[in-house]
Amino acid sequence: MNKMSKKFPGKMNKISKNNFITYLLVLVLYIVIQVLLATGNVSSLMEGLLVPLCIYVMLAVSLNLTVGILGELSLGHAGFMCVGAFSGAFFSKCINGAMPDALRFIIALLIGALMAGIFGILIGIPVLRLKGDYLAIVTLAFGEIIKNLVNVMYIGRDGNGFHFSMKDFLSLNMEADGEVIVNGAQGITGTPHDANFTIGVVLIFLSLVIVLNLIHSRAGRAIMSIRDNRIAAESIGINITKYKLMAFSISAAIAGVAGVLYAHNLSTLTALPKNFGYNMSIMILVFVVLGGIGNIRGSIISAIVLTLLPELLRGLSDYRMLIYAIVLIVMMLFNWSPKANEWKEQVKEKYFSRRVSKGKGVK
Amino acid sequence: MSLLEVKNLTISFGGLRAVDDFNIEIKEGQLYGLIGPNGAGKTTVFNLLTGVYKPNEGIIRLDGRDITGLKTMDINKAGIARTFQNIRLFKALSVLDNVKAGLHNTYHYSTIEGILRLPSYFKVEKEMNERAMDLLKVFDLDGEADYLAANLPYGKQRKLEIARALATNPKLLLLDEPAAGMNPNETGELMDTIRFVRDEFKMTILLIEHDMKLVSGICEELTVLNFGRVLMQGKTSTVLNDPQVITAYLGE
Numbered sequence: 001m002n003k004m005s006k007k008f009p010g011k012m013n014k015i016s017k018n019n020f021i022t023y024l025l026v027l028v029l030y031i032v033i034q035v036l037l038a039t040g041n042v043s044s045l046m047e048g049l050l051v052p053l054c055i056y057v058m059l060a061v062s063l064n065l066t067v068g069i070l071g072e073l074s075l076g077h078a079g080f081m082c083v084g085a086f087s088g089a090f091f092s093k094c095i096n097g098a099m100p101d102a103l104r105f106i107i108a109l110l111i112g113a114l115m116a117g118i119f120g121i122l123i124g125i126p127v128l129r130l131k132g133d134y135l136a137i138v139t140l141a142f143g144e145i146i147k148n149l150v151n152v153m154y155i156g157r158d159g160n161g162f163h164f165s166m167k168d169f170l171s172l173n174m175e176a177d178g179e180v181i182v183n184g185a186q187g188i189t190g191t192p193h194d195a196n197f198t199i200g201v202v203l204i205f206l207s208l209v210i211v212l213n214l215i216h217s218r219a220g221r222a223i224m225s226i227r228d229n230r231i232a233a234e235s236i237g238i239n240i241t242k243y244k245l246m247a248f249s250i251s252a253a254i255a256g257v258a259g260v261l262y263a264h265n266l267s268t269l270t271a272l273p274k275n276f277g278y279n280m281s282i283m284i285l286v287f288v289v290l291g292g293i294g295n296i297r298g299s300i301i302s303a304i305v306l307t308l309l310p311e312l313l314r315g316l317s318d319y320r321m322l323i324y325a326i327v328l329i330v331m332m333l334f335n336w337s338p339k340a341n342e343w344k345e346q347v348k349e350k351y352f353s354r355r356v357s358k359g360k361g362v363k
Numbered sequence: 364m365s366l367l368e369v370k371n372l373t374i375s376f377g378g379l380r381a382v383d384d385f386n387i388e389i390k391e392g393q394l395y396g397l398i399g400p401n402g403a404g405k406t407t408v409f410n411l412l413t414g415v416y417k418p419n420e421g422i423i424r425l426d427g428r429d430i431t432g433l434k435t436m437d438i439n440k441a442g443i444a445r446t447f448q449n450i451r452l453f454k455a456l457s458v459l460d461n462v463k464a465g466l467h468n469t470y471h472y473s474t475i476e477g478i479l480r481l482p483s484y485f486k487v488e489k490e491m492n493e494r495a496m497d498l499l500k501v502f503d504l505d506g507e508a509d510y511l512a513a514n515l516p517y518g519k520q521r522k523l524e525i526a527r528a529l530a531t532n533p534k535l536l537l538l539d540e541p542a543a544g545m546n547p548n549e550t551g552e553l554m555d556t557i558r559f560v561r562d563e564f565k566m567t568i569l570l571i572e573h574d575m576k577l578v579s580g581i582c583e584e585l586t587v588l589n590f591g592r593v594l595m596q597g598k599t600s601t602v603l604n605d606p607q608v609i610t611a612y613l614g615e
Contacts, residue, residue: 014509209478210478213477213478213479213480214474214477214478217472217474217477217478217484217488218467218470218471218472218474218477218487218491219474219477220477221456221460221463221464221467222464222467224453224455224456224460225453225456225461225464227455228452228453228454228455228456229451229452229453229454231415231447231451232447232451232452232453232527233453233464234434234435234436234439235413235435235439235444235445235447235451235528236439236444236464236465236467236527236528236530236531237436237437237439237440237467237468237531238436238464238467238468239436240436246474294455
């Protein structure tokens with residue numbers, strides 16, 4: 001008993017220490033950037049990149065919950081972001097002026113999270129029966145379908161209430177005083193500009209708290225046990241469907257919040273291949289893979305590095321994307337090649353040799 | 364009264380009757396062995412008992428309750444836990460977390476409580492840690508609690524699987540070839556552990572094994588399967604000396 005009670009604080013500390021470093025990293029980066037902003041050392045181009053940076057970090061963290069913790073490859077993450085963006089912006093546009101701005105924005109964030117979460121459950125029920133490549137293909141299709149649906153959606157409002165059409169703006173049949181809220185491919189215009197860097201960082205913190213605390217709880221263990229061995233997880237009485245859906249929908253909800261932030265950072269919200277297409281989904285996946293699958297802190301770092309890199313390299317003009325590609329390859333090798341891992345182990349053993357278990361997984 | 368009662372259990376895959384009219388009765392606290400040559404259908408019986416396969420015919424009763432056709436998850440909740448022939452641990456989780464995953468349905472707090480880190484989270488996690496460490500201690504694994512399960516040596520992985528199964532607080536424990544790949548020393552140790560588990564946890568155990576030393580050493584009764592059918596049932600010493608059983612194992 002005694003030995004045990006001594007052991008445990010140590011273990012709990014290791015986890016909380018790890019999480020603490022992650023929170024600290026975000027905080028330090030925030031302070032550094034604030035100082036740079038205050039001293040005028042940030043170009044306006046970079047300044048414009050700060051909110052998107054927060055959005056990418058949130059997307060990477062949330063996708064890591066699906067890919068790294070649940071162990072399912074999802075290529076439709078931008079779709080959930082799209083759902084969040086449009087539902088949040090729709091709410092803000094409808095309410096604009098009738099509510100204090102701060103309250104409206106908070107409710108918009110909640111609505112974005114809720115809608116994306118609901119879509120996560122709806123998509124998850126059929127999709128999570130699939131595995132591996134099939135799941136990736138179906139989620140990819142989902143992302144594209146959402147984007148295209150949004151592009152043909154017309155919603156307007158007049159004295160009689162809401163009007164909805166999937167044809168064009170005229171078929172809304174509104175009275176003269178009517179106002180178009182969602183205008184098909186032109187999207188939503190005039191969303192209030194609520195997002196700023198501080199709000200973005202606060203939302204990153206909230207996402208981190210949710211994801212990290214989830215991982216190190218009863219539910220998180222259940223999710224990871226499904227990832228490691230589904231059959232064994234079932235045999236010890238874990239409800240596979242429930243926990244898969246839980247991870248998937250929480251991941252979707254956080255992507256939805258990122259979407260709301262995105263919508264409130266632009267005056268015009270449109271669903272283009274550029275922002276909500278599969279390119280975006282794959283870019284988020286690149287953040288996750290390069291940062292290390294299942295490694296939340298890694299996701300944050302790689303999202304930041306890979307977002308800033310193209311801008312930092314702007315001076316190299318034509319060679320910019322070439323260098324970007326090389327950095328991608330180097331990071332990939334560093335994170336995943338067996339040789340690099342061996343080298344990292346050696347370094348670890350040399351400098352931090354406390355207890356590295358030698359045993360190999362014998363089969 | 365018997366804890367496990369199986370009647371006319373049958374399953375076919377295509378034209379093959381993998382398990383044909385299988386009957387068994389296991390009393391509470393018994394150490395029961397299921398033996399037979401390779402491909403006789405022993406693991407299929409385990410898969411039927413735990414709901415991995417649904418039987419074509421037959422009834423499975425645990426403690427008087429009909430559990431035929433339930434999902435694996437619900438069968439575990441009803442009180443059957445198992446280990447696997449090819450070890451199935453949660454390899455990327457620590458040894459401790461493997462056992463804590465097994466405690467999933469014994470200790471409760473909601474996901475929200477977990478995310479918000481309410482006092483109940485800390486209280487229940489502490490209880491889970493204590494219980495899991497107690498179980499690890501039984502299997503002499505408490506020193507490796509922080510290791511990743513994948514880094515354990517083979518013998519200890521087998522033990523961890525048993526510990527994880529026991530964590531679900533079952534009435535009946537199914538062990539699928541627990542001694543596979545072990546040397547005689549390890550097997551001897553395992554026999555002691557199995558006996559200890561039976562006595563300490565008042566557990567009923569059904570095991571599949573090829574190692575006759577282990578079978579004759581600890582099993583009180585045996586069922587011999589051959590080509591999916593029950594060849595013989597009875598006391599260990601009687602069964603193992605039966606000419607029919609010897610023929611089935613060694614050939615003519």
